[in-house]
Amino acid sequence: MKRPRDNPKPSFRPSRAAFRSYFTYSGKGLALAWRASPRLGLSIVFLTAISAALPPAMAYVGKLIIDAVVAKDTDRTIEFVLLEFGLIGAITVVQRTLFLVRTLLGNRLGINVNSSILDKAVELDLSQIENSEFYDKLNRARQEASSRSLSMVTDTFQFIQNALTLFGYVALLLAFSGWAVLALVLASLPATYAEMRFSSIGFRLYNWRSADRRRLAYMEYVLANDSHAKEVRIFGLGSRFLSRYKELAERFYGEDSTLARRRTFWVILLSLLSSGAFYGCYLVIALQAARGVLTLGNLTLYVVVFRQGQQAFQSCLAAIGGTYEHNLYLSNLFEFLAIPRAVLPTSGAARELPSHRREGIFFDNVSFKYPGRETFALRDLTLYIPKAQSVAVVGSNGAGKSTLIKLLCRLYYPTEGAIYLDGKDLRDWDHAALLKRISVVFQDFNRYQLSLKENVGVGEITASEDEAHIR
CATH class of the missing domain: 1.20.1560.10 (ABC transporter type 1, transmembrane domain)
Known part of the structure; x- marks a missing residue:
């Protein structure tokens, strides 16, 4: 560009x-x-x-x-x-x-x-x-x-x-x-x-x-x-x-x-x-x-x-x-x-996943490159994270760690392949329902010029006035 x-x-x-x-x-x-x-x-x-x-x-x-x-x-x-x-x-x-x-x-x-x-x-x-x-x-x-x-x-x-x-x-x-x-x-x-x-x-x-x-x-x-x-x-x-x-x-x-x-x-x-x-x-x-x-x-x-x-x-x-x-x-x-909102890509025909990959997160041969870029940030990634397991993703700067999280949060969509959560393509998830399943702290996180209570509450904005829940 x-x-x-x-x-x-x-x-x-x-x-x-x-x-x-x-x-x-x-x-x-x-x-x-x-x-x-x-x-x-x-x-x-x-x-x-x-x-x-x-x-x-x-x-x-x-x-x-x-x-x-x-x-x-x-x-x-x-x-x-x-x-x-x-x-x-x-x-x-x-x-x-x-x-x-x-x-x-x-x-x-x-x-x-x-x-x-x-x-x-x-x-x-x-x-x-x-x-x-x-x-x-x-x-x-x-x-x-x-x-x-x-x-x-x-x-x-x-x-x-x-x-x-x-x-x-x-x-x-x-x-x-x-x-x-x-x-x-x-x-x-x-x-x-x-x-x-x-x-x-x-x-x-x-x-x-x-x-x-x-x-x-x-x-x-x-x-x-x-x-x-x-x-x-x-x-x-x-x-x-x-x-x-x-x-x-x-x-x-x-x-x-x-x-x-x-x-x-x-x-x-x-x-x-x-x-x-x-x-x-x-x-x-x-x-x-x-x-x-x-x-x-x-x-x-x-x-x-x-x-x-x-x-x-x-x-x-x-x-x-x-x-x-x-x-x-x-x-x-x-x-x-007048700028139109980006069109949400459709998942197309639903793929039937194997039974052992229907619970958890599954990156199915995912490739991604940022808009306007010629090179791929992620290429042919296949990764399965079973339900209730912890996984650490380690890599050098620019390896695609943050990109992987952005894709999982549906801030971007795969250029190729698909991502599944509990057997359902992320593109088919209701956006609000998906965000309730995910909690993220980015490396360049923000500290808002708000009270401590409000800073904690932004993590779940629908419960931000529930003081007992925040505590």
């Missing part, structure tokens, strides 16, 4: 087909949020709609205040100022409430997504967990999924809010010039495309480095964990692991820096294009006001609308870019959740 580091490094020129394919998971991400809490989801929709309508209303009321001041109409000036104050209060209430709802939904969504990942991890067979490719998928899903799910929802509704606000501004701007609106829109597109392009590159670089990130985390764990402290000091392993850690970290830094510099250069360059278009329109408005074509109130309105309209449009494009990036990372989550 090809090692991850042997894969070609991602290009800085992603294909357009790949670029277009990454919005696949938006609907699934929003569905996750809806299932987390329909009530909070509806609240976000309602508050987003209100929040979108308030800024254009504020801009128009500001124009009315200027016109009333120029006309020296005191009563209408007071009326419009109070109206603007009411709108400011509404904006504050809506924004703070929206923040609260997003926080609550984010907490609920994070629990649900992490629970789904852990449910899937528990469901997978050991053969999948011990496969480096599957394990990297699990880690990628865990590292980004919960935060990206919320960010997907937030950016999607941010886009909707800014789009609705933008429509309000466009309606006001069309009275001035439709061409100006089109110029501002077109000038903002290149910078957004650049952001999305580099997001795609960053994501593929992130996935490409999965195996190396695992190595980096492991070396950090060895150097800073108390369970390794004695060996690190006795064998002088500190400098070796630290140098490897620094080497990997420096390479990550170099790759990230190169990408960040390219991204910053292009985004700055293309953002200046957008700013140039805005100030060109600003100049036209100012000249028309100087010639008396526009009133002072209209000048104020159009300047505010141009500035905030461009900001709203750029926010829309930023939300699209953010949604695109979140899609990239959510693809890791949904690809992991």
